[in-house]
Amino acid sequence: xxxxxxxxxxxxxxxxxxxxxxxxxxxxxxxxxxxxxxxxxxxxxxxxxxxxxxxxxxxxxxxxxxxxxxxxxxxxxxxxxxxxxxxxxxxxxxxxxxxxxxxxxxxxxxxxxxxxxxxxxxxxxxxxxxxxxxxxxxxxxxxxxxxxxxxxxxxxxxxxxxxxxxxxxxxxxxxxxxxxxxxxxxxxxxxxxxxxxxxxxxxxxxxxxxxxxxxxxxxxxxxxxxxxxxxxxxxxxxxxxxxxxxxxxxxxxxxxxxxxxxxxxxxxxxxxxxxxxxxxxxxxxxxxxxxxxxxxxxxxxxxxxxxxxxxxxxxxxxxxxxxxxxxxxxxxxxxxxxxxxxxxxxxxxxxxxxxxxxxxxxxxxxxxxxxxxxxxxxxxxxxxxxxxxxxxxxxxxxxxxxxxxxxxxxxxxxxxxxxxxxxxxxxxxxxxxxxxxxxxxxxxxxxxxxxxxxxxxxxxxxxxxxxxxxxxxxxx
Amino acid sequence: xxxxxxxxxxxxxxxxxxxxxxxxxxxxxxxxxxxxxxxxxxxxxxxxxxxxxxxxxxxxxxxxxxxxxxxxxxxxxxxxxxxxxxxxxxxxxxxxxxxxxxxxxxxxxxxxxxxxxxxxxxxxxxxxxxxxxxxxxxxxxxxxxxxxxxxxxxxxxxxxxxxxxxxxxxxxxxxxxxxxxxxxxxxxxxxxxxxxxxxxxxxxxxxxxxxxxxxxxxxxxxxxxxxxxxxxxxxxxxxxxxxxxxxxxxxxxxxxxxxxxxxxxxxxxxxxxxxxxxxxxxxxxxxxxxxxxxxxxxxxxxxxxxxxxxxxxxxxxxxxxxxxxxxxxxxxxxxxxxxxxxxxxxxxxxxxxxxxxxxxxxxxxxxxxxxxxxxxxxxxxxxxxxxxxxxxxxxxxxxxxxxxxxxxxxxxxxxxxxxxxxxxxxxxxxxxxxxxxxxxxxxxxxxxxxxxxxxxxxxxxxxxxxxxxxxxxxxx
Numbered sequence: 023x024x025x026x027x028x029x030x031x032x033x034x035x036x037x038x039x040x041x042x043x044x045x046x047x048x049x050x051x052x053x054x055x056x057x058x059x060x061x062x063x064x065x066x067x068x069x070x071x072x073x074x075x076x077x078x079x080x081x082x083x084x085x086x087x088x089x090x091x092x093x094x095x096x097x098x099x100x101x102x103x104x105x106x107x108x109x110x111x112x113x114x115x116x117x118x119x120x121x122x123x124x125x126x127x128x129x130x131x132x133x134x135x136x137x138x139x140x141x142x143x144x145x146x147x148x149x150x151x152x153x154x155x156x157x158x159x160x161x162x163x164x165x166x167x168x169x170x171x172x173x174x175x176x177x178x179x180x181x182x183x184x185x186x187x188x189x190x191x192x193x194x195x196x197x198x199x200x201x202x203x204x205x206x207x208x209x210x211x212x213x214x215x216x217x218x219x220x221x222x223x224x225x226x227x228x229x230x231x232x233x234x235x236x237x238x239x240x241x242x243x244x245x246x247x248x249x250x251x252x253x254x255x256x257x258x259x260x261x262x263x264x265x266x267x268x269x270x271x272x273x274x275x276x277x278x279x280x281x282x283x284x285x286x287x288x289x290x291x292x293x294x295x296x297x298x299x300x301x302x303x304x305x306x307x308x309x310x311x312x313x314x315x316x317x318x319x320x321x322x323x324x325x326x327x328x329x330x331x332x333x334x335x336x337x338x339x340x341x342x343x344x345x346x347x348x349x350x351x352x353x354x355x356x357x358x359x360x361x362x363x364x365x366x367x368x369x370x371x372x373x374x375x376x377x378x379x380x381x382x383x384x385x386x387x388x389x390x391x392x393x394x395x396x397x398x399x400x401x402x403x404x405x406x407x408x409x410x411x412x413x414x415x416x417x418x419x420x421x422x423x424x425x426x427x428x429x430x431x432x433x434x435x436x437x438x439x440x441x442x443x444x445x446x447x448x449x450x451x452x453x454x455x456x457x458x459x460x461x462x463x464x465x466x467x468x469x470x471x472x473x474x475x476x477x478x479x480x481x482x483x484x485x486x487x488x489x490x491x492x493x494x495x496x497x498x
Numbered sequence: 499x500x501x502x503x504x505x506x507x508x509x510x511x512x513x514x515x516x517x518x519x520x521x522x523x524x525x526x527x528x529x530x531x532x533x534x535x536x537x538x539x540x541x542x543x544x545x546x547x548x549x550x551x552x553x554x555x556x557x558x559x560x561x562x563x564x565x566x567x568x569x570x571x572x573x574x575x576x577x578x579x580x581x582x583x584x585x586x587x588x589x590x591x592x593x594x595x596x597x598x599x600x601x602x603x604x605x606x607x608x609x610x611x612x613x614x615x616x617x618x619x620x621x622x623x624x625x626x627x628x629x630x631x632x633x634x635x636x637x638x639x640x641x642x643x644x645x646x647x648x649x650x651x652x653x654x655x656x657x658x659x660x661x662x663x664x665x666x667x668x669x670x671x672x673x674x675x676x677x678x679x680x681x682x683x684x685x686x687x688x689x690x691x692x693x694x695x696x697x698x699x700x701x702x703x704x705x706x707x708x709x710x711x712x713x714x715x716x717x718x719x720x721x722x723x724x725x726x727x728x729x730x731x732x733x734x735x736x737x738x739x740x741x742x743x744x745x746x747x748x749x750x751x752x753x754x755x756x757x758x759x760x761x762x763x764x765x766x767x768x769x770x771x772x773x774x775x776x777x778x779x780x781x782x783x784x785x786x787x788x789x790x791x792x793x794x795x796x797x798x799x800x801x802x803x804x805x806x807x808x809x810x811x812x813x814x815x816x817x818x819x820x821x822x823x824x825x826x827x828x829x830x831x832x833x834x835x836x837x838x839x840x841x842x843x844x845x846x847x848x849x850x851x852x853x854x855x856x857x858x859x860x861x862x863x864x865x866x867x868x869x870x871x872x873x874x875x876x877x878x879x880x881x882x883x884x885x886x887x888x889x890x891x892x893x894x895x896x897x898x899x900x901x902x903x904x905x906x907x908x909x910x911x912x913x914x915x916x917x918x919x920x921x922x923x924x925x926x927x928x929x930x931x932x933x934x935x936x937x938x939x940x941x942x943x944x945x946x947x948x949x950x951x952x953x954x955x956x957x958x959x960x961x962x963x964x965x966x967x968x969x970x971x972x973x974x
Binding site (some may be wrong): 074075078079201202204205206239399401402423424425426428429431454456457458459475477478481 | 550551554555677678680681682715875877878899900901902904905907930932933934935951953954957
């Protein structure tokens, strides 16, 4: 174990005002961590290595993801792909011989994109733009919609423009994600309000449609979809995302001619809610079968690409964590569940149903982990739990190669396990892979299997298995 | 600076036998680090952020690498590409207005691959295999070479087989890189003896040729070249690398028929040594101009693909570190040099010449850093220096976002700065990016610009600039 680093949070330092006392306490913690490490070394070091060896050599997560992406494909809630993925993941876990495999019924939104969307700059060269309707968007009139375009950088711009300049027009939200963020999730988070809240905000001022610059980090022309949320009491107007370069074309056209018109045609529909399922596989705990550790991803995806990183990867990793325990002959003390949540993308119905049933059945949930940030090389975990739990997790860092998990940060979870946290107070963990490439692909036709690197994906599986192993063995 | 972690090496812990004393000393160090951080925060935090902001938004490293790869291409020592790259990098640094830009003359080996190589399983379906001659290999006879094949897993197998079973045959080294290593450099290092020493070892037992399973980590059929070293006094025999899947085909053929013959045709030549250059750009130090900090990569590459990761990236990063200082108006105290070393791949003549001239000119080299491990997302630095220097470097870790540089490990450098270390005792640093994808591409036609991610590349530039900034400001 050369080059191990031991990590202490500066938060700890910052909260200590009387240095000598504080440092003694840190010293004690260091000593405790060191002693603990010495205790654990014999068995645990060996098992952690086995997790990584097995994942890197058999690449079973990668093989499963290959099947999910290339044989089933994308899996929007209510679609045929989603239904196939439910049956297939249940079959995979049954064939592995997990102790229990079952489904939870859940009704999900049933939105259909319809025919391929059209966005075209009217007049001049009649430039076609790359476009994807936003998820849950309404359609344009059947013959399409033509209107002048008003370009803004932020939701707040609408107020100063007022109804006079917006009414009857298409609002074009054109603020790009801020590339200065080192974590691209923050870049995404800083721009996504245009997609989620933009359409209803524009409709409030009388806009007839919305287009946005795709919320992504690549300078290509692939549009990125994603859900929009219409506000009650405000007319629903059609909303779509343009490719990055298409957004450039539109803004250039508007500079030349502020009266530039855009033609938009979309035939999306929201049908009646459809029946679907969460899929659950379980290894039953040998000592504390009632203490449940949940590991999950979401099985649904957008209806473009393969949903490989978002979130086929997280689902296949969750199954493979249990599979690694099984293959190495490790009988968990607690019950470990792999959960394929349904409908993260446009409703979180699966996550809500899971929490609802956990409460109803008086289940005892120790902790829940979600992997939904891509199949990239591991960097850390984010943990929403007591400080003492976070300290305990940090004491396990020396077991990880520093090129896999190098930190445990305070705060983390996932969309699907949020309801469990809110309902039962269950602590949550988010797996944090490297973020640099995620938002090049996210919600777009580019999120396909060929962009997944087998070793990066498998390092994720083994990293999650390692943390779950420690939690199962030593508790929180 | 949320979620900062402070890191202490366990080496430090392990060497302390009397715990209370040791822990007090650690406590003191923690306090010192904390105080130092408090002192630095105002200026340094701001400047580190500027390095990252500037790199991530202007992407100048990426633009330079685009030119090097797509306008110049691969750059084997002695080739037209190498000569063009020398002129172009000198021009780039001159146009940037660096304080000094100059070349160092160096004679380099001049090996030519010749016509496209042929490797074919004789008889049956006459299967063509993907193949690349190893660098510095001799040619086969003009009409090619046909011989039976003896497959081995390791150099040591030859001794037990003996001359009887090897003489007149082609030796096939078939040991794959071990995927269990988390750092793929270790997987590569554990298999590369077959390429470097294998041919001469086989010739010693009378083999007429050598083929190896390419030393790489991808399960594709792209062959990976790389230098082989013939031993004096042993006949030089032709040697080539097969694609991974081609190696599978050959081993299957041998299982069916142990007398399977292989046809091999290569027309490589080693010409007279050719004149070439190291290219150097300098920002002259304002306080200690005689103290030199070297940052380098190697400008030569193999004669396939673009040499994008190996090592166009390291060269462009080196130039851009100086460029970032220049753009932010930071006048270094010490002299900082960006060095494009020539001939790392098959001779290290540039690295040797640089050290030779440093000694001859009585230069004072403070430290040297090399980036030659790919354009991937940053993970750490490896440092060959006194423990006190390493501790000092670790005290700067809190300034790095934990998703960039998360550790400083003991031991590191680079092939080109090795001679400087050996000649003058100069401490060395190796930049460590994530290694998962490097050996899929390394030395192969797949090492092209399109596999470089702009943000990953630029995070490397900014990480190196940050460390160099601290070294320049605070010394070792």
